[in-house]
Amino acid sequence: MQKVTREALIEKAASLLANGTVTSVLAWKKGEFDYDITPALFTGEEEMHAELVWNDFCGANLSKYLVAKTKKAEGKILVFLKSCDTYSFNQLLTEHRFDREKVYAVGIPCCGMADIDKVKAISGDGIASIECAEKIKVSTIYSEGAAEMDLNDVLLERCESCKSKKHVAYDELMGEEGEILDSHRFDEVERLEAMTPDERFAFWQEELSKCIRCNACRNVCPACTCEVCVFNNPASGVESKAPVNDFEEKMFHIIRAFHVAGRCTDCGECSRVCPQNIPLHLLNRKFIKDMNECYGEYQAGETVGQRAPLVDYTLDDLEAGEVFERGGDNA
Amino acid sequence: MQRIGVFVCWCGSNIAGTVDVKQVAKALENEPGVVYSTDYQYMCSQAGQDMIVNAVKEHRLTGIVVCSCSPRMHEQTFRKTAAKAGLNPYMVEIANIREQCSWVHKDMIVGTEKAIILGKAAVAKVNLNAPLTPGESPVTKRALVIGGGIAGIQTALDIADAGFEVDIVEKKPTIGGKMAQLDKTFPTLDCAACILTPKMVDVAQHEKIRVFSFSEVSEVSGFVGNFEVTIKKKARYVKEDICTGCGACVDKCPVKKVPNEFNLGMDNRKAIYIPFAQAVPKVATIDPNACNMLKAGKCGVCSKVCTAGAIDYTQKDELVTEKYGAIVVATGFEPISMEKFDEYAYSQSKDVITSLEFERLTNAAGPTQGKLLRPSDLKHPEKIVFVQCVGSRCASCAEKGKEYCSKICCMYTAKHAMLTRDKYPDTDVTVFYIDVRTPGKNFDEFYRRATEDYGVKYIKGMVGKIVPEGDKLHVQGSDLIANEQVHIDADLVVLAAAIEPDKSARPLATMLTASMDTNDFFTEAHPKLRPVESPTAGVFLSGACQGPKDIPETVSQAGAAAAKVIGLLAKDKLLGNPCVASSDENMCNGCSSCANVCPYGAITYEDKEFRMPDRTIQVRRIAKVNPAVCQGCGCCTVTCPSGAMDLRGFTNSQIMAEVDAICK
Numbered sequence: 001m002q003k004v005t006r007e008a009l010i011e012k013a014a015s016l017l018a019n020g021t022v023t024s025v026l027a028w029k030k031g032e033f034d035y036d037i038t039p040a041l042f043t044g045e046e047e048m049h050a051e052l053v054w055n056d057f058c059g060a061n062l063s064k065y066l067v068a069k070t071k072k073a074e075g076k077i078l079v080f081l082k083s084c085d086t087y088s089f090n091q092l093l094t095e096h097r098f099d100r101e102k103v104y105a106v107g108i109p110c111c112g113m114a115d116i117d118k119v120k121a122i123s124g125d126g127i128a129s130i131e132c133a134e135k136i137k138v139s140t141i142y143s144e145g146a147a148e149m150d151l152n153d154v155l156l157e158r159c160e161s162c163k164s165k166k167h168v169a170y171d172e173l174m175g176e177e178g179e180i181l182d183s184h185r186f187d188e189v190e191r192l193e194a195m196t197p198d199e200r201f202a203f204w205q206e207e208l209s210k211c212i213r214c215n216a217c218r219n220v221c222p223a224c225t226c227e228v229c230v231f232n233n234p235a236s237g238v239e240s241k242a243p244v245n246d247f248e249e250k251m252f253h254i255i256r257a258f259h260v261a262g263r264c265t266d267c268g269e270c271s272r273v274c275p276q277n278i279p280l281h282l283l284n285r286k287f288i289k290d291m292n293e294c295y296g297e298y299q300a301g302e303t304v305g306q307r308a309p310l311v312d313y314t315l316d317d318l319e320a321g322e323v324f325e326r327g328g329d330n331a
Numbered sequence: 332m333q334r335i336g337v338f339v340c341w342c343g344s345n346i347a348g349t350v351d352v353k354q355v356a357k358a359l360e361n362e363p364g365v366v367y368s369t370d371y372q373y374m375c376s377q378a379g380q381d382m383i384v385n386a387v388k389e390h391r392l393t394g395i396v397v398c399s400c401s402p403r404m405h406e407q408t409f410r411k412t413a414a415k416a417g418l419n420p421y422m423v424e425i426a427n428i429r430e431q432c433s434w435v436h437k438d439m440i441v442g443t444e445k446a447i448i449l450g451k452a453a454v455a456k457v458n459l460n461a462p463l464t465p466g467e468s469p470v471t472k473r474a475l476v477i478g479g480g481i482a483g484i485q486t487a488l489d490i491a492d493a494g495f496e497v498d499i500v501e502k503k504p505t506i507g508g509k510m511a512q513l514d515k516t517f518p519t520l521d522c523a524a525c526i527l528t529p530k531m532v533d534v535a536q537h538e539k540i541r542v543f544s545f546s547e548v549s550e551v552s553g554f555v556g557n558f559e560v561t562i563k564k565k566a567r568y569v570k571e572d573i574c575t576g577c578g579a580c581v582d583k584c585p586v587k588k589v590p591n592e593f594n595l596g597m598d599n600r601k602a603i604y605i606p607f608a609q610a611v612p613k614v615a616t617i618d619p620n621a622c623n624m625l626k627a628g629k630c631g632v633c634s635k636v637c638t639a640g641a642i643d644y645t646q647k648d649e650l651v652t653e654k655y656g657a658i659v660v661a662t663g664f665e666p667i668s669m670e671k672f673d674e675y676a677y678s679q680s681k682d683v684i685t686s687l688e689f690e691r692l693t694n695a696a697g698p699t700q701g702k703l704l705r706p707s708d709l710k711h712p713e714k715i716v717f718v719q720c721v722g723s724r725c726a727s728c729a730e731k732g733k734e735y736c737s738k739i740c741c742m743y744t745a746k747h748a749m750l751t752r753d754k755y756p757d758t759d760v761t762v763f764y765i766d767v768r769t770p771g772k773n774f775d776e777f778y779r780r781a782t783e784d785y786g787v788k789y790i791k792g793m794v795g796k797i798v799p800e801g802d803k804l805h806v807q808g809s810d811l812i813a814n815e816q817v818h819i820d821a822d823l824v825v826l827a828a829a830i831e832p833d834k835s836a837r838p839l840a841t842m843l844t845a846s847m848d849t850n851d852f853f854t855e856a857h858p859k860l861r862p863v864e865s866p867t868a869g870v871f872l873s874g875a876c877q878g879p880k881d882i883p884e885t886v887s888q889a890g891a892a893a894a895k896v897i898g899l900l901a902k903d904k905l906l907g908n909p910c911v912a913s914s915d916e917n918m919c920n921g922c923s924s925c926a927n928v929c930p931y932g933a934i935t936y937e938d939k940e941f942r943m944p945d946r947t948i949q950v951r952r953i954a955k956v957n958p959a960v961c962q963g964c965g966c967c968t969v970t971c972p973s974g975a976m977d978l979r980g981f982t983n984s985q986i987m988a989e990v991d992a993i994c995k
């Protein structure tokens with residue numbers, strides 16, 4: 001269960017709307033099912049009481065939506081940010097993607113978000129309703145009564161390896177501030193690094209061949225906010241929706257991983273939304289790990305205005321040859 | 332569709348020896364767009380060029396591929412040829428089948444195969460070439476020289492003599508630099524002041540030269556031909572245009588014990604001072620940290636005695652903005668601090684001094700009126716030890732010294748030793764050295780005179796420790812040739828301190844977007860072929876700010892920098908390089924990635940209104956490249972995530988087409 005209640009969020013938003021600080025509220029509402037909670041913009045208190053959702057399924061990172069919403073909205077938008085979301089928020093500001101003046105950011109503590117696949121593994125398919133209280137109670141159309149589970153047993157991978165409960169940006173914080181955590185998020189990357197090149201190739205071949213090029217990963221990615229994405233641009237030479245062959249799929253992921261290298265905050269949205277459960281975060285984490293090792297620890301989005309190692313030059317930077325040598329067989 | 336002509340050059344046997352040129356011409360004939368393909372012995376010759384001109388007419392060519400030597404060699408030649416034939420010069424591509432092919436291959440089959448591939452890539456590129464026209468920008472016919480040492484002085488005089496206006500910005504109250512502090516100068520031993528001060532006077536009197544003394548550059552914007560520079564004139568509390576330099580104020584000022592920086596703190600000056608008698612401008616300056624009036628509002632003596640009424644205790648720093656076509660950096664050097672060299676007891680004993688302090692001690696205008704007296708007790712030193720390479724050539728002591736050779740120390744130490752023996756034959760002079768380096772006209776002769784004619788003792792080896800003992804300095808060193816320890820009880824020790832660039836050089840380089848090396852010396856555009864230009868267009872280098880130099884070298888480089896500046900200012904308009912970057916505003920995110928990597932600061936941002944499909948107006952931040960500043964390096968294009976940034980003449984699609992042609 002989350003520490004701050006939905007009612008507290010609504011109350012906060014309603015009072016900021018009422019006193020004119022903000023004119024709209026970016027939060028979450030229910031989608032098709034109880035577990036697909038989606039971003040939503042509210043302008044009135046009624047509306048929020050009716051639809052606003054804050055529970056263990058609010059994984060969606062709202063910062064990216066500010067890019068489009070701030071351009072349209074008159075006045076300020078209130079946005080609720082979990083700790084991991086605040087990193088994306090800062091990164092977008094570093095890239096001048098929205099106007100900070102147009103946003104009122106409220107940090108909210110997060111106890112981790114549930115992974116629907118893990119939930120289903122316990123409850124079975126055909127979910128009819130979900131209730132998030134002390135426990136998560138799931139009833140399905142096939143069973144009498146509800147399956148009960150602990151949030152901690154069904155956490156998203158990204159929440160299991162949460163890098164920070166600390167909010168790095170906000171105008172106001174609800175609840176208690178957390179800390180930066182020692183996340184072990186590179187363990188899985190190390191396992192991949194230990195493979196032989198052939199094994200690793202087979203691993204990615206297997207994973208990426210599942211891709212159906214729905215573009216969900218790109219669309220949700222807070223680093224992918226380009227006005228015209230190369231994959232939509234007929235002049236780019238890599239534009240396509242459906243890939244011609246499995247090589248093209250891989251190129252999509254490799255190009256995207258390079259585009260977000262140094263800008264990816266490791267928010268984990270790509271893996272969360274992938275309908276094919278491809279562990280896309282591993283690709284980005286490998287980049288992050290390499291950059292940390294080659295150029296010193298760097299966390300994208302930690303502050304606004306940071307110079308990412310790949311677009312910065314310092315005298316201690318490794319020479320290309322050294323990078324190659326370090327890579328060796330593991331490259 | 333282009334109509335491309337391919338011209339394969341034999342370069343005598345340079346290419347034809349390892350590449351079957353006929354086969355290359357034949358193979359390229361069938362490439363898309365190619366309508367004519369031929370080979371010839373020397374394409375760059377008049378006959379070869381005529382061949383191109385005729386072919387353009389005859390076959391109505393729109394693009395040209397020359398398979399020949401490096402574009403560095405003849406790209407310009409063939410671009411001119413194309414222009415002669417009525418084509419846009421940028422419709423020419425060179426396939427380098429000499430340096431990158433025939434010269435590196437031995438086997439005819441391999442060489443030919445590679446030449447064909449390189450030719451195909453060039454054809455693929457020309458298919459996507461578009462005519463390019465260089466932009467023009469006007470040139471402001473005025474130069475700025477930053478630093479008024481001998482380097483800056485000489486550069487300014489040479490530029491002004493050619494008829495252009497020059498401003499010198501000097502941070503100290505007077506121009507002159509280090510040379511003004513020297514006594515006599517190697518290798519000819521003329522007195523520094525006698526050869527420097529006339530030049531300083533020339534500067535003061537030149538109608539084309541303005542001196543901003545006691546001033547610093549605080550902001551630089553713009554680009555070659557069109558720099559805009561803000562100069563901060565620091566408050567000196569004396570009206571420069573009224574002060575006659577009579578010195579009455581200095582005589583009467585009651586604050587007498589301010590360490591005199593011109594004599595390196597070895598004597599004192601007043602709170603109001605003129606650094607030395609020949610200062611330019613000869614204007615007094617008040618030291619606000621010492622002046623009673625400025626500190627406590629009490630005194631005002633100088634203002635009372637100044638008959639000209641030049642004193643102004645309310646003066647404030649003043650900002651002046653001026654436009655320049657060229658900027659010359661001449662910020663010189665400083666000896667490094669000796670504080671960290673505990674082994675030489677510099678901080679412990681007044682009688683351990685640096686060579687520059689030694690210059691002041693022997694200078695007739697110095698603290699001892701030129702009599703060599705040791706600072707502690709003003710006694711004549713009987714035994715003097717000079718230590719060379721203090722902090723120079725010192726790879727292991729990076730935290731206090733420098734890896735490089737300071738270049739001037741061998742010679743000035745020989746000078747000091749020789750002059751001492753000449754004037755005071757009773758003194759015993761020993762020099763410790765690692766090597767004596769004397770490459771330079773009359774340099775080795777000079778050094779040999781010191782040892783052979785003047786009896787200076789040279790010991791190869793370093794000094795390990797200097798310990799003050801009573802009124803002596805116990806010097807422990809090693810003699811590497813005799814292979815023994817040497818102990819000398821000296822009266823005076825002179826350390827030839829390494830030199831380093833002025834501390835203000837790095838922030839200045841950032842302002843100018845000029846590059847520096849790891850030691851903070853300014854980098855030249857090419858170490859051999861463009862030694863006085865910085866890689867940033869319009870910024871030139873003069874003197875020791877670029878690397879350790881003696882006066883003859885400084886002056887020749889100063890003249891060379893002036894020649895480059897004159898060459899630039901003589902032009903009315905500058906033709907730009909059309910191969911510059913530009914960003915597609917419909918695709919640009921305004922993310923600043925490109926500006927972060929642009930080494931030349933060519934990219935700025937503006938907010939632009941866009942009409943959206945739903946008829947709303949959106950304001951977006953977009954990148955703008957200043958074509959006059961952009962050097963076409965391409966860093967931005969590879970950084971841009973969305974591909975909005977592209978480089979004309981080397982577009983992403985052209986490069987991909989080349990890669991495709993090679994990989995096919």
Ligand SMILES: Cc1cc2nc3c(=O)[nH]c(=O)nc-3n(C[C@H](O)[C@H](O)[C@H](O)COP(=O)(O)OP(=O)(O)OC[C@H]3O[C@@H](n4cnc5c(N)ncnc54)[C@H](O)[C@@H]3O)c2cc1C
Pocket residue numbers: 477478479480481482483500501502503506507508509510513515516517518546547548661662663664665666686687690739743746833835836839873874875876880881882883885
């Ligand atoms: C002890 C000693 C003895 C020497 N003896 C000889 C000799 O006998 N013969 C010989 O040929 N050479 C000799 N030299 C070398 C000689 O001093 C240099 O070659 C010469 O001074 C270099 O001139 P410069 O103008 O480049 O630098 P500098 O003389 O250092 O002049 C630089 C000027 O720029 C000013 N400046 C610095 N930064 C800024 C800024 N940011 N803004 C504005 N102004 C700035 C400084 O105040 C200074 O006036 C000797 C050097 C030393 C240390």
Ligand code: SF4
Pocket residue numbers: 210211212213214215216217218273274275276277278280
């Ligand atoms: S979300 Fe998954 S399936 Fe969709 S494009 Fe991305 S990787 Fe492919």
Ligand code: SF4
Pocket residue numbers: 218223224225226228229230231255256259260972973974
């Ligand atoms: S994939 Fe690249 S071009 Fe497309 S949105 Fe992401 S960063 Fe931009």
Ligand code: SF4
Pocket residue numbers: 911912928929930931932933934956960961962963964965966967968978
């Ligand atoms: S091509 Fe180079 S110089 Fe030109 S704007 Fe891009 S990064 Fe700057």
Ligand code: SF4
Pocket residue numbers: 914915918919920921922923924925926953954970971972973974975976
């Ligand atoms: S990197 Fe590309 S998208 Fe970003 S500001 Fe530059 S041109 Fe625009």
